Amino acid sequence: MKGSRETDFAYQAVYRYLISLIGETAGDEHLRLPSLRQLAERLNVSISTIQYAYSLLEKEGRVYSVAKSGYYALPTPAIGTLYSGNDLLESVYVNARRPGMLVLSGDEPALLQPIDSPLLLLERELLRQYPRQPQPNSQPCGELELRMALAARYTTSPVRCWHADDVYIGADLRGVLEILIAVLCLKDATVVVESPCDWGILRLFQTAGVRVIEWPLMANGSLHHEHLKELLETEPVHLVMVSSALNMPRGSRAPDDNRQTVAQLLERYDCWVLENDCYGELGFEPNGLRFRDLLAPNRLLVFSTFEKVIGPEAPYGYLLSRHLSSEWQRQFLLRAFRLSSIRQKAIARLYNNGRIDQHLQLLRRRLKDSKAQMSQLLCERLGDALQFVEPEGGATIWVRSMRRVDVRQVFQRLLKHQVVIAPGELFSLQGLHTQHLRLSHSFGSDHDLTTALGLLGEALRLESLD
Incomplete structure (x- = not known):
């Protein structure tokens, strides 16, 4: 050790x-x-x-x-116990939590550069300043100090400005998105999402009865504005969900001129625009336009989570909206999220004293180095078996098998060697990305990574359909 x-x-x-x-x-x-x-x-x-x-x-x-x-x-349970159901996503979750597994499917960028020590230190200091009250003031939409810090962080001009009353904080991202589905009446409504898309969001929409239309990215990572235009003209689109910066799991970023073209298109249609900002600050080069820089705030919503930047000590999700305030407040009040006021204050102080920005500089550098190491290993060991998108941020790499394979069987074969991967079909509801995988580049030791990639290469060879 x-x-x-x-x-x-x-x-x-x-x-x-x-x-x-x-x-x-x-x-x-x-x-x-x-x-x-x-x-x-x-x-x-x-x-x-x-x-x-x-x-x-x-x-x-x-x-x-x-x-x-x-x-x-x-x-x-004993280590030999395997999940035997047919749900692929559940199998990934269950097996990733079995002891002794090499989890090559994860997406935990904050683990490379923990910030828990300053967070917990601030929390201890705040506990001395704010002793627990028998009946604390109720703040169902989140701690005011943290909402003010977020509003200030998202404000970029007198026009594109946010206030604490526009910010809503929940116990986790799923809870916040469930409220969004209820407030915007998305059940049975049509929602367009970039594809590939985070599996948690897709499953949530599916469970809630939302009609999802996937909008596949182009091969170079650009947004296909002609395809979106066709959807907006022919489908009753209620909401379009876009990435603020990085599309995950691809890790790619659409060029600024492409984003401007899409933003101009969205301005012409009467639908909500939902910006996914979960990875907005995890680009290796953080500059560039976001959709909230291009769209008028009257139909724009933004959601994100602290977890990707801070880690598991900050699981909260949050939403920014300048509209429907009474309905947002009612839904958050009904949910009665039990959030630690002191933990939220501590997170706010990390933003206000510049510690988050320092942390992000180190985290981006670490992620970039980790990505470079993984890219080199993929080229050296699996260059004849896999193609991959060179990610521009985040903690994962999106790869495609150069031979036609049954990725589910690759997944099952690797489980027998205690390795967990994330098959690409998890990132679609419509059968897309079946020849893709999402691999984590920010885990374990060099030895573990080399071993896992060797096993992956062997599984791809054995499960080839060509």
């Missing part, structure tokens, strides 16, 4: 150590795990590194904490 301390992946080494520790005691008992200090001394890493690894496990439902007692492992 001393060697791991000298690398940029110390928390991942600790994470894998804890996974193994939990796996050794799989059963029905709630095992008490070593304390932060004990593990820090045992593994020769900082306490904050141990804390971060524990927070990831807690988010994944593998451990839980008890005040003044420590962390406990939840009972886990």
Whole structure:
């Protein structure tokens, strides 16, 4: 472990150590795990590194904490237990959480550059300043200080400005999007989305009865404005969802002139525009136009989450809207999200004191270096089997098999070797991207990555349909 301390992946080494520790005691008992200090001394890493690894496990439902007692492992099934259902997405989720798996399907950019230590330090300071009140003031739309910080961050001119009353914060992104579906009456309505699209959003729309029309990106990552024009003229489109900067999982960015053409087109039609800003600050080169810089605010909504930038300590989702304020407020009040006021204040302070911007500079640099390493390995080891889009940001790479393969069978074959990938069909509801995969470039050690790519290459060869 001393060697791991000298690398940029110390928390991942600790994470894998804890996974193994939990796996050794799989059963029905709630095992008490070593304390932060004990593990820090045992593994020769900082306490904050141990804390971060524990927070990831807690988010994944593998451990839980008890005040003044420590962390406990939840009972886990034996490692040999495999998910046997037919739902591919559920299989990815379940198997990614099995102990001992190499998760090559993940999308956790913040893990490369944790910011949990300053966040938790601020939180402790704020707890001393704001002792808990028996009946705290209700803020169903989120802590005012954080809403003000977000409004200021999104304001770029006297015309394109936002205020705290335009910002709504929920417990997580899914909860916020469920409210959006209700407020905009999207059930049975037609929504156009860029494709490929995040599987969580697609499944949410599908479950809610939204009619989704996929709008595939062009091969160079540009937005096909002629296709969109045809859809707007022939379909009863209620909402168009666009990426503010990066399309994920492709990791590509449409050129500014292409975005301007699409924005001019959207201005001519009477539909809502929903900007997905979850990855808006994770481009390697953060400059460039966003749709909110090009569109009038009268039909524009923006949503995002802190998790991709800050990590699992900040799971909240948020929405910006200058319209329908009474309906947004009513829906957030009905949801009664239980959010930590102190945690939200601490996040606001990170924005206001410039710490988030410093963090983003380091995070982008780390992601870019990680991407370069992964790209080199793909070219060296799988150059004759895969083509990939050179990502312009984020923590994943979008690849396509050069031979026709059954990607589901590739997925199943890799599971037997305890490797999890994300098949491209998950990012479509209409059967697109069946020859694609999304791979994480920000995980594990070099050895783990090389091993996983070797197994992937073998699985692609064995499952070739040509």
